[in-house]
Amino acid sequence: xxxxxxxxxxxxxxxxxxxxxxxxxxxxxxxxxxxxxxxxxxxxxxxxxxxxxxxxxxxxxxxxxxxxxxxxxxxxxxxxxxxxxxxxxxxxxxxxxxxxxxxxxxxxxxxxxxxxxxxxxxxxxxxxxxxxxxx
Amino acid sequence: xxxxxxxxxxxxxxxxxxxxxxxxxxxxxxxxxxxxxxxxxxxxxxxxxxxxxxxxxxxxxxxxxxxxxxxxxxxxxxxxxxxxxxxxxxxxxxxxxxxxxxxxxxxxxxxxxxxxxxxxxxxxxxxxxxxxxxxxxxxxxxxxxxxxxxxxxxxxxxxxxxxxxxxxxxxxxxxxxxxxxxxxxxxxxxxxxxxxxxxxxxxxxxxxxxxxxxxxxxxxxxxxxxxxxxxxxxxxxxxxxxxxxxxxxxxxxxxxxxxxxxxxxxxxxxxxxxxxxxxxxxxxxxxxxxxxxxxxxxxxxxxxxxxxxxxxxxxxxxxxxxxxxxxxxxxxxxxxxxxxxxxxxxxxxxxxxxxxxxxxxxxxxxxxxxxxxxxxxxxxxxxxxxxxxxxxxxxxxxxxxxxxxxxxxxxxxxxxxxxxxxxxxxxxxxxxxxxxxxxxxxxxxxxxxxxxxxxxxxxxxxxxxxxxxxxxxxxxxxxxxxxxxxxxxxxxxxxxxxxxxxxxxxxxxxxxxxxxxxxxxxxxxxxxxxxxxxxxxxxxxx
Numbered sequence: 001x002x003x004x005x006x007x008x009x010x011x012x013x014x015x016x017x018x019x020x021x022x023x024x025x026x027x028x029x030x031x032x033x034x035x036x037x038x039x040x041x042x043x044x045x046x047x048x049x050x051x052x053x054x055x056x057x058x059x060x061x062x063x064x065x066x067x068x069x070x071x072x073x074x075x076x077x078x079x080x081x082x083x084x085x086x087x088x089x090x091x092x093x094x095x096x097x098x099x100x101x102x103x104x105x106x107x108x109x110x111x112x113x114x115x116x117x118x119x120x121x122x123x124x125x126x127x128x129x130x131x132x133x134x135x
Numbered sequence: 136x137x138x139x140x141x142x143x144x145x146x147x148x149x150x151x152x153x154x155x156x157x158x159x160x161x162x163x164x165x166x167x168x169x170x171x172x173x174x175x176x177x178x179x180x181x182x183x184x185x186x187x188x189x190x191x192x193x194x195x196x197x198x199x200x201x202x203x204x205x206x207x208x209x210x211x212x213x214x215x216x217x218x219x220x221x222x223x224x225x226x227x228x229x230x231x232x233x234x235x236x237x238x239x240x241x242x243x244x245x246x247x248x249x250x251x252x253x254x255x256x257x258x259x260x261x262x263x264x265x266x267x268x269x270x271x272x273x274x275x276x277x278x279x280x281x282x283x284x285x286x287x288x289x290x291x292x293x294x295x296x297x298x299x300x301x302x303x304x305x306x307x308x309x310x311x312x313x314x315x316x317x318x319x320x321x322x323x324x325x326x327x328x329x330x331x332x333x334x335x336x337x338x339x340x341x342x343x344x345x346x347x348x349x350x351x352x353x354x355x356x357x358x359x360x361x362x363x364x365x366x367x368x369x370x371x372x373x374x375x376x377x378x379x380x381x382x383x384x385x386x387x388x389x390x391x392x393x394x395x396x397x398x399x400x401x402x403x404x405x406x407x408x409x410x411x412x413x414x415x416x417x418x419x420x421x422x423x424x425x426x427x428x429x430x431x432x433x434x435x436x437x438x439x440x441x442x443x444x445x446x447x448x449x450x451x452x453x454x455x456x457x458x459x460x461x462x463x464x465x466x467x468x469x470x471x472x473x474x475x476x477x478x479x480x481x482x483x484x485x486x487x488x489x490x491x492x493x494x495x496x497x498x499x500x501x502x503x504x505x506x507x508x509x510x511x512x513x514x515x516x517x518x519x520x521x522x523x524x525x526x527x528x529x530x531x532x533x534x535x536x537x538x539x540x541x542x543x544x545x546x547x548x549x550x551x552x553x554x555x556x557x558x559x560x561x562x563x564x565x566x567x568x569x570x571x572x573x574x575x576x577x578x579x580x581x582x583x584x585x586x587x588x589x590x591x592x593x594x595x596x597x598x599x600x601x602x603x604x605x606x607x608x609x610x611x612x613x614x615x616x617x618x619x620x621x622x623x624x625x626x627x628x629x630x631x632x633x634x635x636x637x638x639x640x641x642x643x644x645x646x647x648x649x650x651x652x653x654x655x656x657x658x659x660x661x662x663x664x665x666x667x668x669x670x671x672x673x674x675x676x677x
Contacts, residue, residue, distance in 0.1 A: 039153065049582075122365060
């Protein structure tokens with residue numbers, strides 16, 4: 001039996017509370033507050049206490065899906081990424097880079113948002129990137 | 136956060152959450168803090184326990200109102216008039232901080248002239264508050280320093296959102312409350328990493344650290360670092376993207392971790408636009424309403440399956456640590472992006488999230504002093520320019536980011552849509568304590584689902600009685616844009632003439648009804664105000 005807790009940051013609202021994810025044999029089984037955290041100081045709200053539940057939800061996407069004949073069907077990563085790349089290339093070739101737009105996310109990490117900005121600007125060549133802070 | 140950037144030179148929360156414990160006055164406006172940001176509310180409670188005066192202005196009777204020194208319901212969309220009215224009283228009474236205004240701010244004469252137009256009796260008429268209540272709020276806020284203003288989407292989600300924020304900035308500067316411990320103007324961010332997404336350049340006009348794409352030097356710096364000539368013309372905001380799709384100008388959309396099919400106003404239009412795309416790629420952890428429309432769905436991982444950082448509402452950069460392996464074949468989002476970039480002929484060589492963070496530091500002065508080792512215990516607040524810098528608890532000490540604080544005279548403008556005989560009720564939308572944003576995460580959580588299984592509409596007992604609507608009865612709610620059916624919840628939380636619907640629920644989506652009219656500068660839609668009618672269902676009436 002392998003049990004450990006992992007100190008990380010809650011992913012719900014903007015408070016940024018500290019949480020300890022309880023991991024048993026590679027599965028997240030619970031959430032605990034962090035006494036030493038500067039913002040949460042040992043408290044969590046109902047969402048925070050239960051944040052491990054969505055992680056292991058049965059509804060999580062587990063494989064790439066590609067629309068074929070009007071239906072989303074499971075495909076390999078290679079097929080999915082090849083399709084994404086070739087179709088993006090075609091749009092850029094036919095309509096220019098500003099025919100592509102990207103929505104970055106308030107839910108992914110700083111590192112990922114930074115890469116999305118780089119992807120839009122350096123890879124595609126457009127400044128059409130925004131996210132839902134307005135919403 | 137255009138409003139704060141204009142006034143102060145930086146768009147972020149000026150102070151920190153724990154500072155609320157040291158404030159002498161707390162003015163909460165347009166934030167249902169105990170439900171939307173419970174742990175921020177804890178710091179408000181601490182401040183109150185330490186003797187701070189609590190002022191609450193919200194169209195609903197929120198929980199914080201119960202312990203407030205004064206709590207008022209001003210009419211929806213009348214924030215500018217309210218704040219101008221408070222400043223009018225403060226000036227007339229000489230409660231403003233004359234030295235601070237003279238030394239640290241500019242534009243005072245113009246503001247003072249504008250405030251002449253907002254005497255208490257006029258403001259009382261617009262806002263529906265009594266002159267006595269206005270005087271009491273002005274006095275409590277101005278005469279108990281330091282005073283913190285705390286707000287959320289109740290201020291920003293209006294056609295006058297930027298005006299509302301600038302007005303709050305005016306009020307805070309007039310009383311010398313910016314750049315001091317326990318004071319400031321404090322927007323509470325609704326999503327965990329909104330601040331980070333902005334900081335990292337997830338915006339059409341700036342690179343990371345708010346370095347403008349149109350600025351020659353900044354553009355050159357990033358072009359050099361990324362080995363490519365980068366476009367200088369700012370791109371489209373999210374609210375301009377959808378019309379551009381309908382006009383055929385945008386053909387491909389790559390959506391990461393967003394669900395515009397529930398979070399955007401006027402959902403019917405959004406769906407039509409998304410269906411027009413040649414290519415819609417959605418990267419998410421669930422098959423959201425938006426993902427169902429996609430040509431291609433890429434499974435990213437949750438925060439529990441990857442390393443990285445989030446930046447909270449008070450500018451604190453915090454570690455995210457991998458706890459478990461990715462579920463199924465899902466992959467950390469950063470790896471999907473680099474894989475895609477490689478296939479498009481632009482290899483990105485990163486071996487870890489920390490590798491990417493190194494590049495962020497090099498290109499982003501406000502993050503330059505941060506390392507994963509320094510962030511590990513309790514994070515660091517930007518700006519943190521060097522490795523021996525302790526981070527910054529509150530902004531604008533001694534000097535505003537832009538030099539002097541800028542007062543802007545602002546006129547009150549009514550909301551874009553007002554009630555009329557066809558649509559006689561005001562609708563306002565918001566969050567509940569259990570659910571989060573579009574519900575993709577919280578509604579699949581058994582404990583949270585159990586607390587609140589589906590949507591509801593709060594309606595005042597008198598309005599309900601007059602319409603013959605019982606608690607729990609399903610009703611039809613319609614606006615000029617669409618209609619939904621929803622369970623009525625008879626509640627004194629809302630005044631007569633107002634109904635409230637949380638926007639988490641796809642099966643009765645409040646945003647079918649809301650108005651896509653948006654603020655001309657910030658492009659934030661007016662989610663908080665529109666006109667609707669409520670009817671009994673025909674089958675039940677018969």
